[in-house]
Each structure stands twice: as C-alpha cells, then as structure tokens.
Amino acid sequence: MDLPHRHFFRDDPGYEQARSRTVWNARTPERYPDLVIQAADADDVVATVQYATARDLKIGIRSGGHSWAGNHIRDGGVLLDVHDLNRCEVDVEAGTAVVGPGMGGSVLAGLLWEQGLFFPAGHCKGVCIGGYLLQGGYGWNSRVLGPACESVLGLDVVTADGEQLHIDADNHADLYWAARGSGPGFFAAVTAFHLKLYRRPQICGSSLYVYPMEIADEIYPWARSISAEVDRKVELQIAASRSVPGMGLQTPGIVFASPVFADTEQDAINALALLETCPVRDKAIAAVPYAPADLETWYAGIMSNYPDGHRYTADNIWTSASADELMPGITKTLESMPPHPSHFLWLNWGPSPQRQDMAYSLEDEIYLACYGVWDDPADDEIYGDWARSSMAAMEHLQSGIQLADENLGRRPAPFASAEAMAKLDRVRAAYDPNGRFHSWMGRV
Missing domain, CATH: 3.30.43.10 (Uridine Diphospho-n-acetylenolpyruvylglucosamine Reductase, domain 2)
Structure with a gap:
C-alpha cells in the first residue's frame, strides 16, 4: 500500500x-x-x-x-x-459552494464578497474552514445566520474504513448530524464542504467605544443588563486589554467593537443606538456611534489582537449568570491579565433561536473567553496558566464551553448537551468502532 x-x-x-x-x-x-x-x-x-x-x-x-x-x-x-485541499467552486445562481477544508475563511469571504455573496466565515485571518465548521463556526453575522455549521448542506468524507461518502440530511444522516458540532473529535476525514451561501448585506458598519479599565464595575453590569435587548444584527464584542496600541492608548482599556449588518444605513444606526445609552458614556475615551466598514477593516482590527509568531493559550465559558455573580471573577481576570495583546472577551450572544438538530447543542446568553498572548518562551510559566485559571475560577457559573477556544486537555468541560454526547458516542461506535480518529483531548 x-x-x-x-x-x-x-x-x-x-x-x-x-x-x-x-x-x-x-x-x-x-x-x-x-x-x-x-x-x-x-x-x-x-x-x-x-x-x-x-x-x-x-x-x-x-x-x-x-x-x-x-x-x-x-x-x-x-x-x-489537509491544508492543501483548498478548492473552491461557487455556483452563484444556486447560492452554493463546494469548498475544501484547507480554504482560508477570510479568503473565502473575500471571494464571495466580490460576487455579491456572503458566508459567516470566522473572525480571524488564517483560520481554515475545516476545523471552523466542524466545531460550530462563530463568524461574521452569526447572530442572524446562526453558527456556520447550520449552513453546511453536506460533506464529502473518508470514513475510518477508507470509504469515500457524501453525507447530508438524506445520506448517512447520523454522520452528517455528528459533523456539525463535534469539532476535533469528528470521526471521519472531510475532503469538501457543501455550503449554503447568502446575499451580501447591503450595509456593513460598526460602532467603536473605548472606556478606561477603572470603570469596569460599571461597564460589565450594564452590558449584562442589556444583553437580551441587543439587536441580533449587532455583534457586541467587548475586549479588555492592558493597552490599545491601535488607538495610541498605552493604559488599560475596554473596547466595544460592534459590527452591524443591515439593509439600510438607518437600520444599522438604529440597531447600534442602544450602545449610546451606556450610563458612563461621558467617560468614554473614544466614541464612534456609527461608521461604514468592510471585511478588510474588520479583519485588520481583529488581527491586531492575534499577531503571528506569538505564544498562545485560551479558555472560555458560556454562562447565563447575573452580573453580581460574574463580577468577582471578571475583576480578578482583569487584575491578573498579562500585557497586550492578551485580552479578555465578552460577547453578547443570546438568547438564541431554536437550532437545527445537530451535535452542536450547547450555547448560552453570554460568552466569556481569555486569550493569553506573549512572545518570549521564558514567560511561559508566568502567563501560560492565566486563561485556564481565570475560567476555572468561574466554572461554577458555566453552562459549558465552545470548541473554537477549547482547552479540554487542561480543563475538561461540556461542549454539547448530555443527549448529544450520548448520541455522538453511539454514532462513533457505528462509524469508527476501532477509534481510528482521535477523540477530544481530555476524553478517551
């Protein structure tokens, strides 16, 4: 052979x-x-x-x-x-595409943008769609379009016995169910994804607010109080770091960076208006209630937090806890945070609509994540445990985690419902009885 x-x-x-x-x-x-x-x-x-x-x-x-x-x-x-399996075939009339797992999400987004099309690709450059789609896929406009795995119409896979299959809702439906949400524990090798595409949003914009870290105890409770009110067209992302170099801010700051997708500019402005009601709005170091934006601008802003050649660790939780319950852990996380580009992320996500029946089955109102980022190997002992220990301190408030930022090898946590995990085990036993493909770290 x-x-x-x-x-x-x-x-x-x-x-x-x-x-x-x-x-x-x-x-x-x-x-x-x-x-x-x-x-x-x-x-x-x-x-x-x-x-x-x-x-x-x-x-x-x-x-x-x-x-x-x-x-x-x-x-x-x-x-x-499989990084070099990166073909991309777009059918504009049908609104579909066949894409290899090694295709970069940002590359795909750019190709589609030029053709008036859209797909909820990931927020970071360099991320390829293989792992991104298998684990769920939190991307641009996902609060409206859903996690990207909901837009996977089918997959071409190689099973544990070496057989090539096309799987979808009508063909090997259980394996198709498992492919959408099992992430790095999926028990087949994907050679292509068949994707549902969308019309490119007419208007893309964003707002930007920067607040001093000293008022964190006012910022986060307010963000929690409006979580259910945030228009689903808006991605309310709150990133705290020791400095905001892109704005010339060398002191700790809390940045509200909120993309919006809408049919008209007025719709976008209206959707973002809620952020002007912050009770400490007058203390903002910078404030842009609305400005037109595009994918390249967003990607550039995101990647300022994820420079190449650095050392990384991450961990996360989903939660529906109250601000009173969350603030002790958040305060400790902010106080112990390593220098920029390390950062703490708060994302207003839910309440979410009913999802499709798939392995992806766990999410909550608020998403919290820590990203430790440094460049000197000598600092591994100093910064390497910040993300894990910060999330571990709040895990009594977690409903689970998402696989995009998993740290399962060091902090096991649920990423799917108990019913979904039981079904995953049954489907794995049918398609990969000898355990040919690795499961998740932290779980045999």
Missing part, C-alpha cells in the same frame, strides 16, 4: 518542519506523531486512512492549525495535514 508522495517519518529530513507547520501557535506542543502526511487530494486522504488501518494507527487531522491547544498533534500515529 503506497503512501502519498509527501510524507515524513520521524527520522526523515523535513519531519520537524512538517510537524510544526501544522500549528499557528508558537507554543508547538511537545507531541510527536510517527508520521506526517501532507495530502494533495482526496485520494491521498483515502491512502492515508488505509495505511493507518492496516497498521492500527490513530489519525489526527489539521486543516488550518489554529487550534490553540494543537489538538491534532498527538504522540504516535499519523498526522494528516
């Missing part, structure tokens, strides 16, 4: 480059697969699965490598890199 052309055993020249290129995080995990395979097409994926099956090897899969924890890199077995 021949291996794909691009493969690297541990003793081969190029192995370490092949292994480390699968991780965007400069904290490349000290885990070493026996073999790294860089697939060029679906046939390479089939050959990889057949090779692993013949030798009883487990498989980890990478599309973009933006997993903070490097879930795809494990000791032993095979690391299957």
Whole structure:
C-alpha cells in the first residue's frame, strides 16, 4: 500500500518542519506523531486512512492549525495535514459552494464578497474552514445566520474504513448530524464542504467605544443588563486589554467593537443606538456611534489582537449568570491579565433561536473567553496558566464551553448537551468502532 508522495517519518529530513507547520501557535506542543502526511487530494486522504488501518494507527487531522491547544498533534500515529485541499467552486445562481477544508475563511469571504455573496466565515485571518465548521463556526453575522455549521448542506468524507461518502440530511444522516458540532473529535476525514451561501448585506458598519479599565464595575453590569435587548444584527464584542496600541492608548482599556449588518444605513444606526445609552458614556475615551466598514477593516482590527509568531493559550465559558455573580471573577481576570495583546472577551450572544438538530447543542446568553498572548518562551510559566485559571475560577457559573477556544486537555468541560454526547458516542461506535480518529483531548 503506497503512501502519498509527501510524507515524513520521524527520522526523515523535513519531519520537524512538517510537524510544526501544522500549528499557528508558537507554543508547538511537545507531541510527536510517527508520521506526517501532507495530502494533495482526496485520494491521498483515502491512502492515508488505509495505511493507518492496516497498521492500527490513530489519525489526527489539521486543516488550518489554529487550534490553540494543537489538538491534532498527538504522540504516535499519523498526522494528516489537509491544508492543501483548498478548492473552491461557487455556483452563484444556486447560492452554493463546494469548498475544501484547507480554504482560508477570510479568503473565502473575500471571494464571495466580490460576487455579491456572503458566508459567516470566522473572525480571524488564517483560520481554515475545516476545523471552523466542524466545531460550530462563530463568524461574521452569526447572530442572524446562526453558527456556520447550520449552513453546511453536506460533506464529502473518508470514513475510518477508507470509504469515500457524501453525507447530508438524506445520506448517512447520523454522520452528517455528528459533523456539525463535534469539532476535533469528528470521526471521519472531510475532503469538501457543501455550503449554503447568502446575499451580501447591503450595509456593513460598526460602532467603536473605548472606556478606561477603572470603570469596569460599571461597564460589565450594564452590558449584562442589556444583553437580551441587543439587536441580533449587532455583534457586541467587548475586549479588555492592558493597552490599545491601535488607538495610541498605552493604559488599560475596554473596547466595544460592534459590527452591524443591515439593509439600510438607518437600520444599522438604529440597531447600534442602544450602545449610546451606556450610563458612563461621558467617560468614554473614544466614541464612534456609527461608521461604514468592510471585511478588510474588520479583519485588520481583529488581527491586531492575534499577531503571528506569538505564544498562545485560551479558555472560555458560556454562562447565563447575573452580573453580581460574574463580577468577582471578571475583576480578578482583569487584575491578573498579562500585557497586550492578551485580552479578555465578552460577547453578547443570546438568547438564541431554536437550532437545527445537530451535535452542536450547547450555547448560552453570554460568552466569556481569555486569550493569553506573549512572545518570549521564558514567560511561559508566568502567563501560560492565566486563561485556564481565570475560567476555572468561574466554572461554577458555566453552562459549558465552545470548541473554537477549547482547552479540554487542561480543563475538561461540556461542549454539547448530555443527549448529544450520548448520541455522538453511539454514532462513533457505528462509524469508527476501532477509534481510528482521535477523540477530544481530555476524553478517551
């Protein structure tokens, strides 16, 4: 049985480059697969699965490598890199696309934008759609369009026995159900996603407010009090950090950056008007109630918090707790936060509408996440546990986590309902009875 052309055993020249290129995080995990395979097409994926099956090897899969924890890199077995499966075929009339797992979300968004189309791609450049869609997909305008996995019409996959299947609501429906929300624990290799596309929003804009950190105890309770009132066209993102360099602010700040998607400019202005009612509005260091925006502007702003070549750790919780319950933990998180670009994120998400029946089954009103970011390996001991310990201190208030920012290897937590997890186990037993594909870290 021949291996794909691009493969690297541990003793081969190029192995370490092949292994480390699968991780965007400069904290490349000290885990070493026996073999790294860089697939060029679906046939390479089939050959990889057949090779692993013949030798009883487990498989980890990478599309973009933006997993903070490097879930795809494990000791032993095979690391299957599908980054180069990045084809994109758009049917404008049908409003659909067939896209490989290695296609960058921001690249896809740009291609669609030029054709008057839209898809709720992820907020960060470099994230490929493979892992993004499998774990749920919180992207642009997702409060209206839903997590991106709801817009996955079907998938082309290679199963644990090396069979190529197309799965959708009518074909292998249980496997299709599992693909939408199981994230890095999905038990097949995806070679293509079939996506539902949308009309590009007529108006894209945003508001921007910056408040001093000293009034955090007034900012967050107010944000909690309006959480159910925020128009679903608005993404109310609140990021706190030790400095806001893009605005020349070298002191701690709390930034309200809120994209809005609407049919008219007046609709956008009206949707954002609620943010002008903040009781400490007069203390804002900067305030832009509304301004036109576009994807490139948004991506540039987001990526100022996620520079290349840095060391990362992340953790998160979903919660419906009250401000009184949350503020002790938030205060401690802010006080212990490492220097910029480390940051603490608050996202007003729900209450959400009824979702489709899929493995993705857990979300809540408020999303909180910590992102530790630094560049010196000598600071690993100082900053490496901030995200985990901050979220652990509030986990008595969590309903669960989302897989995009998972830290399951260090802090196990629920990411799907108990019923969904039980079904995932049943479907895995049917399609991958020998555990060919790695499960989630922190869970056998």
